[in-house]
Amino acid sequence: MKLAVISDTHFGDPDCLLATFKDLSSRSDPIIGSRYEQFRQAAGQDNDFLVVLGDILDFSVCSYRESFEVARTFFRQIQKDGIAQSIIYVPGNHDADVWHLYEYEVNVIRRIAAGKNAHDFLYSVPGVLDGRSKTPGVQFRLHGIKPSPNYRYGYGGTFIDSITLESQSDESCTGEVLNFALAYPNLYLLTDQGSVLLTHGHYLEEYWSMLGEWALEIAGKDMGITGIPTIRELVEINFPFNQLACSGAGQAGPLTRNVILPLQRDARSRDIKRIERYLDGILARIDKLIPGRYVIDEIVTDALLRQLRSRIIDTILKIEPTRFNEKFVHEAHVQERFKRYFRSCCAELKEIEPELTDNPNRLVFGHTHRPISWQIGGLEGAPAFSTGTGRQVHFCNLGGWLSNYGAKEFCGAEVLTFDSDSQVFRSERIE
Structure with a gap:
């Protein structure tokens, strides 16, 4: 199994360096950006998966039209270049509505259209990639979601698969569908050296987890949550603020x-x-x-x-902004928030992979737009979060693909790759 991982492309934002608009004033004529060729070379070809770890489309500062038009240009290009067979999409905060749209489609719209009762939202659907050398073939699953033989890796068929299609004047479409599997908010990669937690990282920031923290402190007993909240509970409780600051703030016209x-x-x-x-x-x-x-x-x-x-x-x-902030991962409140989130993640992984004896020992995230390269675990100086139990979780940050608020500065991005045959991770800095 081969995969490449990126985050924080922010398609639709005029400062995006992977794909943007040729005419920024009218937000029209989307084109591939100046850093795409470097991304293509770093990601390689014939990957089984391209994992995109959130803030891929930016609904908080761009319209749906703008975001999806630029994203179409990017995904059609990676299709043309043979970057990956399938996409694993783990939404973040700026594109939380991709997850909400998926939930509406699968649990409400399709079922009502078929004369069935609507289902409640799932809120959390963790993904698991088994990249251990003893595992035959490519093993990927979305916990609780039945795979379909209609798709190469078991998942696809939702609205976003068609993002690579383009309608013509005669109402036909050009292009081929690209299968997407959506996981939220976590993806777990199992390797011979232990498991890796991949997530966007917004739940490490106060705003995106604040409602949950306050609600648990003030009314935890009333909600029936007295111990470690599950990941689903965290997503449910933080849903109002997350939706407000995503499309709620970004699609409000004037x-x-x-x-x-x-x-x-x-x-x-x-x-x-x-x-x-x-x-x-x-x-x-x-x-x-x-x-x-x-x-x-x-x-x-x-x-x-x-x-x-x-x-x-x-x-x-x-207030120090999280984006482009080198100090963010070192701040005490972030370290404490990681410990709480990590405990919930460990419980989630234990539920879906009960035979595992160890908790994740690596973390891959984005959100801050400050890249931190993948380093060998245990290497002196390798960045790590403490779990509060005497263990450390070494982390890699994938940076982002935006220039710094319209300035010439580009803080950089990481393209992380993994090959299950060699069990080797590689991280390449794009500057």
């Missing part, structure tokens, strides 16, 4: 174009004029909602709101 995106840019550049103006408007609305019978009530309320305003501004100015 609110997205003229308010949300400018606010994001201002926050990155520490320009708080617009932020202060909007915050003053919000606090003024809050002030009107607070009843006050006496002058002293108004004085106290105004003082509290001024204090709140000051604290919010101070907090915004102190």
Whole structure:
């Protein structure tokens, strides 16, 4: 079995270096980007799988049309170049809606169209790649999903398989389908040296896991969760914020174009004029909602709101963005969040592969856009997270394929490859 792994392509974002629009002003005529040839050479050909670890399409800053048009150009090109037979897609935060669309299609739309009852969402479907040398052939499965003999590796047939097709004026289509298997939020790779956890990495950041952390702390008993939450429970609880910040914020028309995106840019550049103006408007609305019978009530309320305003501004100015942040993986709250997430992952892997005696000893993720090369486990200086039980999990970060907010700087990306015959991982830096 051969595979290549990348993350954070952000198709639709004008700063994407793998595929973008030729005409950025009109967001039209998608073309292959300046770093594609380096990616092609690093990934190689005739892989069984290309694993894409999230933030592949970017629905939080681009329209669906823009994201899917650019993605089509990329996936048609890798098809033409023979990069991989099939795609394993593990969505992240900017493309969480790919997972939601899959859930709607499989559990609601198809079933209602066939006269059947809708199913509840699955929320979590872990994938397992068995790359151990003793394993015959290519072994891949989605836990709880029955494979089909209609597809080379057992999975396909959902809407995204057709992303490589292009309709013609006579309503026919050109191109061939490309099979996708969707796993969320984790993919496990079993090797002779132990198992590897592959995930996008957004659950290591406070925003994307905050609702779950707060809910478990405040109302864990009421929800019936008193121990380690399952991965499914984590996905379920964090669903509202994840959907809000994905398509909820990215598909809001003038609110997205003229308010949300400018606010994001201002926050990155520490320009708080617009932020202060909007915050003053919000606090003024809050002030009107607070009843006050006496002058002293108004004085106290105004003082509290001024204090709140000051604290919010101070907090915004102190926030370090996760993207392009070299310090992110070293921050204490990230280290603690990894320990909690890792415990849930270990329980998930034990459930789906009960014969395994060891927990994952390697982690591959993206999200931060700061690449960290794959290094031999145990090598002095190799980056690692502590599990809190005396063990370490060495990690590799795949970086990202965006230039730095329109600047000339490109922080780099990693293309990770694995061959089950040799049991060798290779990581190639693209700069």
